[in-house]
Amino acid sequence: MAIYFNSEKKMFTLQTKNTTYQFQADAYGFLLHLYYGPKVEGELDYLLTFADRGFSGNPNDVGADRTYSMDALPQEFPCMGTGDYRSSALAVRDANGAYSCDLRYEGYRILDGKYSLEGLPAVYANPEEAQTLEIYLKDPVTGVRAVLLYGILPELDIITRSVRIQNEGEEEICIEKIASAALDFLYGDLDLITFYGRHAMERNMQRMPVSHGVQMIQSRRGASSHQYNPSMILAERDAAEDTGVCWGMVFVYSGNFRGEVEKDQFNQTRAVLGMSREMFHYPLLPGEEFTAPEVILSCSGQGLNRLSQNYHACIRSHLCRGKYRDQVRPVLVNSWEAAYFNFNCDTILELADAAADLGIEMVVLDDGWFGQRDDDNSGLGDWKVNEKKLGCSLGELAAKINEKGLKFGLWIEPEMVSENSDLYREHPDWVMSIPGRKPVRARNQLVLDFSRKTVRDAVFKQICEVLDHAHVEYIKWDMNRSLFDVYSPEARDQGMVLHKYILGVYDFLEKLLERYPDILLEGCCGGGGRFDAGMLYYAPQIWCSDNTDAVDRIAIQYGTSFIYPASTVGAHVSAVPNHQTGRITDLQTRGVVAMAGTFGYELDLGTLSEKEREIVREQIRRYHRYAPLVQKGDYYRLTDPRRDEAAAWMFVAEDQKEALLNVVRLQNHGNMTAVYVRLKGLRPEGIYEDLKSGRKCSGSALMEAGIPLPLEEGDYRSYQIHLVLREQ
Secondary structure, three states: OOEEEEOOOOEEEEEOOOEEEEEEEOOOOOEEEEEEEEOOOOOOHHHOOOOOOOOOOOOHHHOOOOOOOOOOOOEOOOEOOOOOOOOOOEEEEOOOOOEOOOOEEEEEEEEEOOOOOOOOOOOOOOHHHOEEEEEEEEOOOOOEEEEEEEEEEHHHOEEEEEEEEEEOOOOOEEEEEEEEEEEEEOOOOEEEEEEEEEOOEEEEEEEEEOOEEEEEEEEOOOOOOOOEOOEEEEEEOOOOOOOEOEEEEEEEOOOOEEEEEEEOOOOOEEEEEEEOOOOOOEEEOOOOEEEOOEEEEEEEOEHHHHHHHHHHHHHHHHOOOOOOOOOOOOOEEEOHHHHOOOOOHHHHHHHHHHHHHHOOOEEEEOOOOEOOOOOOOOOOOOOOEOHHHHOOOHHHHHHHHHHOOOEEEEEEOOOEEOOOOHHHHHOHHHEOOOOOOOOOOEOOEEEEOOOOHHHHHHHHHHHHHHHOOOOOOEEEEOOOOOOOOOOOOOOOOHHHHHHHHHHHHHHHHHHHHHHOOOOEEEEOEOOEOOOOHHHHOOOOEEEOOOOOOHHHHHHHHHHHOOOOOHHHEEOOEEOOOOOOOOOOOOHHHHHHHHOOOOOEEEOOHHHOOHHHHHHHHHHHHHHHHHHHHHHHOEEEEOOOOOOOOEEEEEEEOOOOOEEEEEEEEOOOOOOOOOOEEOOOOOOOOOEEEEOOOOOEEEHHHHHHOOEEOOOOOOOOOEEEEEEEEEEO
16 A cells, blocks of 8 residues: 555655655645655654744734744645745636635545546556545635645656646636646755757756756747756755665656746745746636646655666656557668658668668658658648659558568658648648748748647548558657747637647547557657657657767767666667768767667668678677667666766666676777776676676676776777676
8 A cells, every 4th residue: 555644634645665755734724745755654744843934924814823834834736825935836817817726625535546647648557556646625715626646656666746627616717827746845955957958969967056046947849848858856965876865857748848946045945847837828617627747756765876767667667658668679770861852762672672681670761752842841741652752652662661571660740831732732721820920930841730620630631541551660750840829710718729739749649559559659859859758658769869979879868868768769870970960980889879779770771881781780689689678677877978988878687687788988098097887786796797708707896896998099989798697
């Protein structure tokens, strides 16, 4: 049992394997947060302190007691309108236009299993793996009712949060801000870790002290964005990879979001994560309700690496779905950097011949196969095969590739349209565009209004017509611009549009997977612009970045690893000089870096020398040998590539009988000093054999003393060491 209720104190305790989460409904009906951290026993309401706080208001209920203030007490779901001036989780505008909502405790319910969210992605679990807690709050004046949802997965140290707002009053109200989770910390010097970036350089890890004021990350772009990932980590100041306490908050949503961390006047810290407040306000008529997307919480008392492993296990097995969730993904070659828009049937078949010879298992036809699409200025939205360009039908091309023993995959971008397209000429009213204004262009394309079912259904019908007539086993779903000109003629309120848009995307994805359950779906948004937990509910892998340079990818994949497992990371070996950076790296190194993800190739295979072709064959053999370990093993960061001489990471089997060490030298100097790498996650008393060299070492030696890297000349040298337990 994970949920415990003390009826005398109205206190709720959520216990996972290693953590405790506790809150209480007090005598006035306020829900006070008491504790979230490493596992403890007992009741923690003694932690609350009361004093006369100048200029901090007091609820009317407490009479002349100036020591009771919502501006100082830790809260479970802080609302604007109770005298709390800190960042709120909920702001409601009532029928009078006033911002006022005072939610008080009404009751609770405990259920076996994990709650689900209609129309939204969410963590799932079998009934015996999870419990659900529902907390009921109500404001008697407006009739606003809140149902706080908690999902507890004890073995994973995961607690999920969501909230459902119901209008049980007699007049319309409007939600102006809603966050799915808030965490209040009574004391402590904390650091905030976030992941910032840009197109082709996503998820750079940033760590800074939490200071007085509000620190915020957000997206206004209609997607979770390249610029900020919808996740935050709070860590004790001295917390490191393997020591210290840290807390994670991950938003299961693919649209606009806001994360706020505020250190208040009393040195308390509040973290809030949920919907962005900008371009969002959501009216509810009497009887209507709004469900907020989910936040996944986790806490580690053993440092950042354990926190990452908690999230990896949850996302791999309780968020990703479908046929390929637990399967080793096929090695693919994508046509984009091999041919861009310049291809026909013969070009793709030549790529397939080279792929088959090397042991590659799938050929993916990227952009340019439909409509009048010979560059990125036209054709989007016309999802009809350009048989004149191909020289055959798509079904014939797929069949010819299948005859070579290969699978066939396809690129699509359903949310977008070119002005130079038949779809736009026939339905210019289907794009997001503000009446009377010329739309803002990006990549010479506009955004289809996926908040409207008519638009979604028309695009869905076109794409199904293609997929029904060709044997397609993989789809790369792209989105190559952010949203602007937000307006929908069918919206009751324009503040609803961006959220309705994301719900429309989810609806489209769900229908696509229901119709084609055996297709492997890979998400993409100019690479990593929508790399979030929401998309992973539909696509078990996401193209990590449009930047395929191996050295840059080390940094990108390092930041990604703090939340997302390697099994979700789309990673390919590309040509050199690299098409994004011009950098030249060894083919072996490019393979080692790409093997920390789903693994594939993004280059013209026909340009490879015979020596390179043999290296590729060996890489594919190694991938198949290591893939189960990479996909399901425990991931360890061994160095920090932002400052260390080498990037090193490893995967360890759950039973610790096998491990794969990966290292890339990042610095090369004259008369190089020796670099030692210390391993993690092994059995200290076990004896491990390096299968290549035959050298045997104890797990304790490998972890405490480490191993030296070879003193070799050359840029970005890389090493993979496969260790197997030989003696207990």
